[in-house]
Structure formats: C-alpha cells, structure tokens
Amino acid sequence: MTVVWILLGVVVVLLLWAVFTYNRLVSLRNRVDNGWSQIDVQLRRRYDLIPNLIETVKGYAAHEREVFEKVTEARTRAMGATGVQDQAQAENAITTGLGRLIAVAENYPELKANQNFLALQEELVGTESKIAYARQFYNDQVARLNTLIQKFPSNFIAGLGHFEPKPFFEIDEPVRGPVRVDL
C-alpha cells in the first residue's frame, strides 16, 4: 500500500512540474513575441521619421544626394525584410545611413538651428534608443526561453509542446549605435 502511495506522490509531483514548466515556456514565448512587436513598433516609427528628416535636410543641403539615396534605399529594403536576421541586417544599414545623414547635417549651422530639424533629431535619437532598449528586452527574453528549451529536463516539455528556440536580434556595432547625439 505504501509503495502505491509513494508512486502516486511521485506522479503528482512530476505532473505539477510538467504543468509549471509548460506554463513558464508559454509565458516566455509570449514575452518574446511581445518584445518583437515592441521592436517592430519602434522600427516603424523610424521609417516614418526618415522621409521628414530627409526633406528637412534637403532644404539646406540639397547636393548631398548620395546620402539621401542610401538612406531611402535602406529604408525600402528594411520595410520589405522578413525574418529576424534579415530585418536586423537591413536595420543596420539604416542606422549607418542615418548616422551619416546627421554627420552631414552637422556641417550646416543654419540647419542645426532649425526648430523642425531639432525636433526631428530628438525624435530620431529617442527612437534609436527605444530600438536599442526593445532589442535588449527581446534578446533577454529569447535567451531565457532558449535556455529553458535546451536545458535538461525542461527540454522534454519543450519537445512535447513544440517550442522552438528563437533567433536573437543582432547588430554589428556598439550597443547604442552611431546616431547617439548628446542633446
């Protein structure tokens, strides 16, 4: 009789553990998805900013055509990107392009004094850092999810529930990006 009770106890504990682990996996996966949509929101905000920014800079530095084209092209490519890795690469191109655009603007004192430009610049810096923060949050959650999926013994539950490891959102430059203007 005692043996039956012990076995029953073990089964209950195992079941509880399985439910707990499964729920943890689900909530982590939701956090990852939520983190990704946060990145997406910020990236979209940046897409919206770019045409305005280019228009404003054009008003003072029309001949810097090459820079404008690079940024516009990168934007178009990023908007069509699919998948985390592809997106990350396209966004890197935008960040680099915007960095050059701001560097160009630095050469035009009248532009730097333009209220509209200053507001756009603050918006851009703000959005850049929000992208960085959203990426940081996303990658943290991905790391936690992937660890749980790969670790023993939670990997059993992950396998049963078809949980897949998620890719990191990686960028190839210092964390804050080159467009870090001190305002």
Added chain:
Amino acid sequence: MYEQIASNKRKTIFLLFVSFLLLAAVGYAIGLIYGTGWVGLGIAVAVALLLQVGSYFSGDKLVLASARARAVTVEEEPRLHNIVEGLAIAAGVPKPAVYVVPEQAPNAFATGRDPEHSSVAVTQGLLETMNRVELEGVLGHEMSHVVDRDILYSTIVATLIGAIVLISEFFLRSWWWGGIGGRRSDRGNGNGGGLELILFAIGFAFLILAPFFGQLIRLAVSRNREYLADAQGAMLTRYPPGLISALKKIAEAPHAMRSANNATAHLWFDQPSRIQGPRTGKMERLFSTHPPIEERIRRLEEM
C-alpha cells in the same frame, strides 16, 4: 530580480502591519490622555484602515500633489518622454505617467501601486542640469523602483507616516496651547488615580516619540533598496557611467527643496535637504533615508 519582487511583497505586508500598529497606538495614547481609552484606539484603527486602502488606490496622487508635480505632455518634454518610454520598454513594463516638479534641486521620484499604475516625476532642476545619458541613469534607477514594486510600499508608508506625524503634532500643539490639557485635569481630579497620571505620562511620551518611530519604519525602506535600484538601473541602461555622472552632478548641486517634507523624503532619488560633505554628522548618517552619494558612486564604479 523575481526573488527581490517576492521579498519586497513580504516586507511590504509586514511594514504595513507595523505602521498600522503604530497609528493604532497613537490613537490609544490620545485616548488615554482624554480618558476615553479604547475609543481613541477604535478611531485610529478605522483611520489607519481607511488610509491604507485609500493610499493603495490614490496614494500616488496624494504624493504627486504634495510635491506639486505637474503632468507634462510629449510636446512639452519630448526628451523626458522618450527616455521614460525607452526604459519602460527595456524593463518590459507599461510606460509610467510623466510629471515635472517645479524645483531647482536636481531630484526625481517614482510612485504608484504597481507597474500598470505608476508615475515618475523629475524636478525642473534635473531636466536643466542633466544631459541625456545622465537623465537616463536617474530614470533607470526610478524605473527599477517601479519594476520591484518599491513604489507601492514607499507610497503607503508616506501616507501613514504623514498621518502619524500630523496627528501627534496636532495633539501636542493643541495640548501646548492649553485647550485640551485643561479639560483633562478637570476630569482627573474626580478619579484622583496615580495610575491615570502614569498612563497620561506614558501616552504623552509616546506621542512625542511616535514621529521618531515613524522615522525608523521609514528607514526600513532600507538604504539597500537604493543601492539595489542603482545597480538595476545601470543594468537597464547598460551604461553605469551615466548614473555615476548624474550622481556626481547631484552631489555638487544645492539640495534644499520646498516641496519635500519629512513624510516623503524616502521617495526621492536623492535625499532632499541633505547637509552634505565631511561635516555630515553621525546622527545625520544614522537617520538618512539615503546612503551617502560617494558610497553610491563607489559601488557603481565597481560594477
């Protein structure tokens, strides 16, 4: 971090209970002096319950109002709003409401009941003296208080201690100016008990000491929480030098603030009205709500 949140919840409940008892004791002491005993206790318990429930739901508004904080729009303060939103994203919590306090001393605080109902406030002086990275450092610290739910605890303590200070001061002053004490001695003559005189003395002494006990509870909003919030804030921004340089600027700036009072001192980023420097006495250190800035800087530099 999650363990921290759980332990904060336990401490919150415990300290709420202690401050509840303190307020009840204040009520009982007043009852003793009036000669009504348990009635005072009853009233105080009712007041304490009301205050705790009240401050759970609207303590943040009370704190913000007492600091004379004003909600600012995105258009008014785009930089501040951008930073707060970014940090909220990094911490994975909704964006808190953003307030500005019309004070020149650089300082900030966070309040609210949980991350879904939270506010951060910064002084005008902070906005004017800090650059972007430094502001991010300070707000990262405040955001950690939001994430760890330090804010609920601090807010409720602020309201309760406020009530204790108010009640005992009100009583002591009205006694001092004659009104109440006279009536009591009339009644005292009838029973003529030495016991009543002793009770009177105990109650009286307790009322004088109550604000001091309140102070001790407030200190249990331990300075450790400030270190922890510094460390966590630096983890959020991934840039400790920002917070370090903000702390250095604050150490050099004037501290006196009109709108910070005894009950809300522990809420702020830096202790308001600090007497600073090497002359900082032992007693002041003992009763500070915040660790010394130099120590906070040193710990951050070690990270």
